[in-house]
Each structure stands twice: as structure tokens, then as C-alpha cells.
Amino acid sequence: MSDAESLMLRRAAMAWLDRRPQDRVDFRWLASFEYDGQRIPLMDRQRGIRKPAGMSAALAIRTTFTPPGQMPPYADAVGVDGLQRYKYRGSDPDHPENVALRQAFSAKLPIIWFVGVASGWYEPIYPVWIVGDAPRELEFTLALDHAQRHFDETEARDPDYRMYMARLTKVRLHQRVFRTQVMLAYESRCAVCNLGHAQLLDAAHIIADGQPNGEPVVPNGLAMCKIHHAAFDSKILGIRPDDLSLHIRQDILDEVDGPMLRHGLQDMHGRRLMKLPRSRRALPDSARLHARYEDFLSA
Incomplete structure (x- = not known):
């Protein structure tokens, strides 16, 4: 040939x-x-x-x-x-x-x-x-x-x-x-709301790419729908590492707006992550979650 x-x-x-x-x-x-x-x-x-x-x-x-x-x-x-x-x-x-x-x-x-x-x-x-x-x-x-x-x-x-x-x-x-790898670990479902449409999901970093411990490995990742990924990166949504509970920033909880804000964000407050990997090795890393949650609390 x-x-x-x-x-x-x-x-x-x-x-x-x-x-x-x-x-x-x-x-x-x-x-x-x-x-x-x-x-x-x-x-x-x-x-x-x-x-x-x-x-x-x-x-x-x-x-x-x-x-x-x-x-x-x-x-x-x-x-x-x-x-x-x-x-x-x-x-x-x-x-x-x-x-x-x-x-x-x-x-x-x-x-x-x-x-x-x-x-x-x-x-x-x-x-x-x-x-x-x-x-x-x-x-x-x-x-x-x-x-x-x-x-x-x-x-x-x-x-x-x-x-x-x-x-x-x-x-x-x-x-x-x-x-x-993140989509495989989370079975193409959002960790926050369990949305299952892969085209609407991102692989979110817990620690940002380029930062110390920000490697592109599954324990540094979470499958998130695009709205929850944006909220996570904007410090609107935080994940407490002790119990994997979700927390919405207070000013967002006080805001009055349409159904997306109410159901997509405000109703998530106090709930726990809805989807986690089956493999223990793929679970979100506790130390990374702790560092990210401290960053959220400082907002």
C-alpha cells in the first residue's frame, strides 16, 4: 500500500x-x-x-x-x-x-x-x-x-x-x-442533581487545573450539570467534606427569582450529593474537598 x-x-x-x-x-x-x-x-x-x-x-x-x-x-x-x-x-x-x-x-x-x-x-x-x-x-x-x-x-x-x-x-x-473517566465513574449523572444527559454534563475539577493538587484525576473530579458546575466554580455552591452536604451561598438563598433559581439551586441547600462513584478509589478526595469548601466559605 x-x-x-x-x-x-x-x-x-x-x-x-x-x-x-x-x-x-x-x-x-x-x-x-x-x-x-x-x-x-x-x-x-x-x-x-x-x-x-x-x-x-x-x-x-x-x-x-x-x-x-x-x-x-x-x-x-x-x-x-x-x-x-x-x-x-x-x-x-x-x-x-x-x-x-x-x-x-x-x-x-x-x-x-x-x-x-x-x-x-x-x-x-x-x-x-x-x-x-x-x-x-x-x-x-x-x-x-x-x-x-x-x-x-x-x-x-x-x-x-x-x-x-x-x-x-x-x-x-x-x-x-x-x-x-469522570463520566464513567459517575455513570454520566450529575453528582448534585442526578441529571443523566451526558451532553449537559461537565467533568468539574475540585481543585482547579494548574493549581497544586489540581491534576486531572478522578478523585479530583465531579460530574456536574452545567448549571451546578458554574455555581460550584462561582462559589455559589459548596460541598461540605464531612458529610458531602450541599450549601448555597446566603445571598442566593435570600434572592427571589424564577423556578430555575428555586429548584435548581435554593432547593439543593442542605441536601447531600445524589450520585457518587461505586469504586472507593474514584470517590472525591476529602482533602481536596476541604480546601475547596474553605474557599467557598471565604466568598
């Missing part, structure tokens, strides 16, 4: 992923992709790097889900330049799977990255480009955005430029994975 034909297949696969029924995908569904009358699974069940027969360049990569408290099998991380790294398969730069990724790098072909968000479930990130190859460090450098694809090493000395690159990585990878 030529590079031009390979690019057409990749575009078709990404368009197919655009039509997926939900954000997260599993192996069974990914195995149903067809192109030009031929079934071409987008993920390899055994290998982390997918190169279908007849192709010389890798089509997709995978990062398996690591449960909280366990070490991931590969130390994929963000470099000092703000760009994401992806570790080689093993320690041999000439392993066929590493060669397949290197071919995608040489041909400037986009790939798909399936990031594990739960056991057997993945968040697809695409298009992704390989923009660097470091055999000594046994890793490739990934661009998750068109701006990162044209990364300028001379500008990387500028802290603002590095911060911009890192911000793109957060938006394209970490925040998307964070949202999917």
Missing part, C-alpha cells in the same frame, strides 16, 4: 471514529471497521502498536489503562518542551513495531492513539503525528495538535512557548481522558 493509499485509509478510519456512538470505545467495536470491503480492526488485542497487513507504517498506538495506585507498564510522559512522549516497544529500536512507527514519522502520516480510561475501554485521540524519534531515550515524540506538529525547537527556549505547547497537550489529551 502506497503512502497516498495509506493516508486515505487513515482518513476513513478517523471519519468512522467521528461517528462513534459514545466517547469511549472497546476492542470489539474497533474490530468492526471496514475499508474498501475489507474488515480492518483498528486495535491489536496483543500489541500496543497496530500495523495492518499490507501497510508499512503504523496505523494506531495504544496505552493500556492503569488502575489508581498502580505503576503503568510504560512511562509515557510529557517532555520539558510540553510535547507528549510514547515509549518504544521494548528496548530494541529496530523492533518491527518501532520500525512501523518510524515509518509513519518519515512519511508524515497521522495515527490514532487509543488511551485506556477503564478496563477494556479507550478514549481515541486523533489525528496524532510522530514528530521526533529518540533511540537513546527509547521514545517517540507526539504532536496532538496541528500547532504542535510545527514545533520549533529554537522557540522551545521560551518558557511561554513551552507553556503553550503543554497547554495544547492538556486540552487534547489529559482533559479529554479526564472527562471520560
Whole structure:
């Protein structure tokens, strides 16, 4: 298959992923992709790097889900330049799977990255480009955005430029994975009011992104409908960590307005969170809730 034909297949696969029924995908569904009358699974069940027969360049990569408290099998991380790294398969730069990724790098072909968000479930990130190859460090450098694809090493000395690159990585990878993991933990229901329409829900940070302890991890997250998320961020709504009870700021309780204020906010005062994760490891972190509640009380 030529590079031009390979690019057409990749575009078709990404368009197919655009039509997926939900954000997260599993192996069974990914195995149903067809192109030009031929079934071409987008993920390899055994290998982390997918190169279908007849192709010389890798089509997709995978990062398996690591449960909280366990070490991931590969130390994929963000470099000092703000760009994401992806570790080689093993320690041999000439392993066929590493060669397949290197071919995608040489041909400037986009790939798909399936990031594990739960056991057997993945968040697809695409298009992704390989923009660097470091055999000594046994890793490739990934661009998750068109701006990162044209990364300028001379500008990387500028802290603002590095911060911009890192911000793109957060938006394209970490925040998307964070949202999917929070929605899975809360079964796509608002923790405050139990609203169950995913398109009306956000993954709210307890401690804001960029602050100490503000990492995009499920214990720092709450599934919230958009009105309760806005109220939480505006210090209108607070969550007392001792009993997970909801508290509405006094001036809002005293206000007289329509049914949204009355039922959506004022009636929440004194109630407890209506939806929590089933897994204890996914529960909101008490220390983070305490810090956030102190901030609410200071308003």
C-alpha cells in the first residue's frame, strides 16, 4: 500500500471514529471497521502498536489503562518542551513495531492513539503525528495538535512557548481522558442533581487545573450539570467534606427569582450529593474537598 493509499485509509478510519456512538470505545467495536470491503480492526488485542497487513507504517498506538495506585507498564510522559512522549516497544529500536512507527514519522502520516480510561475501554485521540524519534531515550515524540506538529525547537527556549505547547497537550489529551473517566465513574449523572444527559454534563475539577493538587484525576473530579458546575466554580455552591452536604451561598438563598433559581439551586441547600462513584478509589478526595469548601466559605 502506497503512502497516498495509506493516508486515505487513515482518513476513513478517523471519519468512522467521528461517528462513534459514545466517547469511549472497546476492542470489539474497533474490530468492526471496514475499508474498501475489507474488515480492518483498528486495535491489536496483543500489541500496543497496530500495523495492518499490507501497510508499512503504523496505523494506531495504544496505552493500556492503569488502575489508581498502580505503576503503568510504560512511562509515557510529557517532555520539558510540553510535547507528549510514547515509549518504544521494548528496548530494541529496530523492533518491527518501532520500525512501523518510524515509518509513519518519515512519511508524515497521522495515527490514532487509543488511551485506556477503564478496563477494556479507550478514549481515541486523533489525528496524532510522530514528530521526533529518540533511540537513546527509547521514545517517540507526539504532536496532538496541528500547532504542535510545527514545533520549533529554537522557540522551545521560551518558557511561554513551552507553556503553550503543554497547554495544547492538556486540552487534547489529559482533559479529554479526564472527562471520560469522570463520566464513567459517575455513570454520566450529575453528582448534585442526578441529571443523566451526558451532553449537559461537565467533568468539574475540585481543585482547579494548574493549581497544586489540581491534576486531572478522578478523585479530583465531579460530574456536574452545567448549571451546578458554574455555581460550584462561582462559589455559589459548596460541598461540605464531612458529610458531602450541599450549601448555597446566603445571598442566593435570600434572592427571589424564577423556578430555575428555586429548584435548581435554593432547593439543593442542605441536601447531600445524589450520585457518587461505586469504586472507593474514584470517590472525591476529602482533602481536596476541604480546601475547596474553605474557599467557598471565604466568598
